[in-house]
Amino acid sequence: MSSSRTLLERTVNTLGHCDAAEYAGAGEQEALTKEVIDVAVIGGGVCGLAVILQLIERVKDERKEGKKQSIGSIYIIEKGGVIGTGLAYSEACTGSIIDTHASTMGPCPINPMKFVGWLQDNNPELRKVHFPTRSEYGRYLRELLKEAIVDAKALNIDFRTIHGNVINATRQNQTTEVVLADGRKLHALNVVCPWPVEKFGVIEHEAPVFIMGSRLTAIDVANALVEHGHTGKIYMISRSRRLPKVQGPPAEYPYRYQLHSLAREVEDRPVSAWIRIACEFEDEMEDYSDADFSELTRDVDPLQMLKADIAEAEKGPIRWQVVLNAMKALVERYWSVLTLDEKTQFLKENGSKWMTYRHAIPLENARKILAGLEKGQLVVLQGENVKWSGDSFNLKSNGKEYRVKYLIESLGQEYDTTHIDSPLLQSMLKSRQLAHNPLGGVDVDFNTLKATEGLYVIGSLTKGVHFYTSAIDRNVAHAARVADNIVGLPFRRPLHVALFVGTDLFSNLMVSRLVPELLGQGHLPFLILPADLIHVYPTKEPYKLAELTFWERDVLQKVVISFLGSSQVSSEFATVEQLKEKYAIMVDRIENISSPHCHSILKDNYIDLGINLRSYQEFDHVIRDHFQPRGRAIVNLEAGFLPTLRAMMNGKVAATYTLHYIDDEDSDGGIIDVQTLAIDHSQHMLWNVQNNYGKGVEMVMAAVEKLARFGSLPAGDGVSMCSSDFLTKEDLDICVETGILLEGRDRSKVKKLLVDCFSGDRKKELGAAIEVAELAWYDM
Template sequence: MKKIAIIGGGACGSAALIELIIQSINARLEQQISFVLIERSEKAGYGLAFGSKQRTHILNTQADLMGIYAHEPTHFAEWLKEHGGKYRSDVKSESDEENAYTSRLLYGHYVAEQLQETIKKAEEKHIKVERIEAEAFNINRLENEKLRIHLTNNDTTEVDEVLLAPGTPKPNTFKEFKDHLNYIDFPWPTKRLLERTGKKDHVGILGTSLSAIDTVMSLVDNGHTGEITMFSPDGMLPRVQPDENNIFERKYLTLSNIHKLKREHGKPPRAKELFRLFIKDIEEAEGKPVDWKSLNRDAKDPLPLLKYDIRIAEQGGDALLNMAYAMRYDTSTIWSWMSLHEQIIFTKWLGRHWTITRHAIPLYNAKRLVELIKKGQLEIIPQNNDVSFLKDKNCFKITTGQDGIFEVDQLVNATGSATKLEEMKNILIENLVKKQYLKPHPIGGAVINPHTMQCISENGGSHIYAVGHLVNGMLMDVNAVWFNVKTIARLASEIIFKTSANGHV
């Protein structure tokens, strides 16, 4: 009997358990496999990402890409239609259910429901599923190749395979501020943010990405009337996502053309070559040459850009947005074809510009940001160079290159998920890195076999797997549910293959 542990019961962990159960039932492994789900929260299926009770915390992806089943991306949209559809108060859409943006909590309810239904099916088939309400903080490899997981409830459990799905990793940056009550090291869960922030406080937010925007929404939805200032090196907001993108057909930046480059040149594609193909597609769609330098939004006034993006999104998006959206299923393959050297070049040269285009703001939230900026409550400042605490004033000082010095009553670290393993504030990850059970990837996350999701390291062995943000360097789109469930399907197939007799299912 093989025992499989899933550490983390958020969306990724839940999707993994669901897929493993489905494949186990289909492979008729009732007498050969059991599962244990380790999640510190009372309720599984939510995690930090989808446990927010703020109804205005909405998904950043349309419903028809959010199915929790690997090969049924529209399942959530279908579920939504059966549960009130676009007329619910927690659904934001000017279109149909497929293009709706629901509250994060509603999606959490969906995942939790699917998890419970799948566990019930497992029990009906006599597959044991154990639930441990605790946090895993260490793992030891035993001589028999089993893995002993150490838990915060002073217990241990021994398993044959471990899947690491810890969810959104909190960053451990700005450690020097951790003892200050007016420093919030992470915007999730929102309860802590709201309890420690006065309604009239001047709140500084480090970051201008989607996490930072959610932080703004948390504050204003709970009656915050004070100033809010967002700081980042470039001051760039994400672009605005249409409810429904116009169709974009690529002719140049296709897998076929990139593979041809690989085949003819005998080397991985270069970032410059990929960008040239990108340019050809955009300029053909626009019907004219594009002034690419003018598209650089670094340190530019965000309000006119935001107004422009809203207008463009209401028309179904421009060529840049729609091409990025059309590439969503191919980006991970293209990334895997690039050498590490070219991946690093792309990250430094184009990474942030790609990110603001590919991971855009839902139209509903973009319109709210405009109103906050216009009435003077929200300001976005680029070129933050230094952050310090002024003890005599009990406030934080942010020094910027463009607008001078700002003082704020509260400071929120909303710079987004930690990228590198050493930046992740998670005791289990910290211990696994120390023991060399996880090997850091130069760009971020852990080194894995991308075909099986198995972690590759000096001492970890062949029975530890990882998904989601833990593999952000080797894979792209790890913050997208649709992408993670696809990688989970591969992982589950590998574990089921190893479990079945002689490797035959």
């Protein structure tokens, strides 16, 4: 223990400078413990770091929930200089920019915007830069490692960073023996491996160079060469002579849910999945984009094509890209249901086209490549058979012969395990702890990334299983699954969750928090907004009830929502229209919930969980039957203003929030979860609801988590009556007498709440709009 503490302190200090040499020195001499450690992570790239961050999060959750801590020790072993960055984001990558939008590079699945937030906080100059340099991202990763070290210390996790090259890992009984090239060994319960990397050497500036490949890696290499002063000719060589397409600005695909429903459909019925996926993909493309893919069958001039692609990207979001981006997290699910033949055929016939379109060049990089092509320094050649003649690399392309001294292999990562020069990988294949996947990399379980007991593989070596592995957002999602499995949590199935949302303010505030939380955990929310049938008051009688309805519902529905529309403001909460626009989720306002239209929404979109948030229409038997099969449920949440007001009227010290099944047409059913929330009678009702309604969000998320991980919710206990009644006039008279109506006769607080929650930088205008509506209502 004492040695681990010494190392920890030294590591924190050393990381302050994050100098590669110094860092290497910190770990190199360190003797390894003889005790069995819980997790050994081999490789300090993004995947290794992401697994560690996720494990730390799991331990934090265990602490919060009062559970026994499952992880006491984590070692990360890296053969290179710096831990946390891997090859792609080292300090050497100063000029190269990241290839994907910064908003996809957060290392936390729940909050992919974390990197963007860090950029804004740490580097004001980069506030509006969506493609910062790779070294900047590396700086961020090193910061995260520092945080992980501090967090681990606070959690009493023995976390060590070890410098060394792992050459073998062998399962022995319950543990894996990890052997380093210098003879050091350790034993771990769980081992996580990434992929091996290689670097290329130094090249004379004026010498002509072949770059094998013309995809993103090759583009990066060409730009990096020029950036570092290369003046000689650069020949990019590829079979197709095509450059990747150019990235337009990101946008959300409004029909994203159809792609998710397609994943569910083919997972449910994998027979002929390929045909259904291809047809749906074609339909989505045809309906939404006016893309012309005919160029795929033509021979195109790279320079002219790139010019046209840049011009297109400069115009704004490119619709076919918007569809493809929306598929990013789903592709692995489509892939998993195809047969080996279908997968092989796809790779043969469409693999290269897919890469051209899917991995598009950032505009900034595309402009640099165009400049190189126009200057004639860069040339894209058709060919593949480069031959080494003893003193030069030679290629024949379109009848011309090219000879150069240097060749840079930039075909991307190597997935064929027989070609990967890694003693670790080869020894594990030989000892059959790992098995080749015929489509690349090694076999792992799709959900858990487990290769064998106690051994996990993450990153490009899982390409055959996951298809799409070379993007941070996928790496991070996979790291979360590895961490889950290590700490014994079942796989979290992505759910389709329908929120039946009432018109009241607090349910809408809850929805505004639930939508990003659900999405962050990989679920897909659908907002169904049934028409409000019981709160329509044609006159102001009874006056107090109508007044309450005006403040609690109408101002939001008739003023705030219509005032803001779908425009995005930087407010804490969003209206349903803004949520629809921001997250591209389905939002459907329906007159009658028991209609064929609503039934088909549930059926066509494979809705697993229905949650009623104060919508007061009846759920007919067709809806209830939809949620009968195992793995589905429909529940009602009694939370917010009604239970709070009732508790206050009855002089209770606590309000009761209840989550219960919907078993009959009155929405009554067995109780799943009850929470009591303290009430402060010295405060007005609004204050109490505001203080407590977040608990409703937690109750919903806890139920979602249970259904997603365990396939069912707890059996209902007793029966809860759904309070579909609104308050009576008598109820309200009591409230008025005791001064607990809303904020106690002072309307300014509810106005402030609405403005504070929704207006962002449009405070004054929204406040004025509410005042106009208020005057009109009280004048009537």
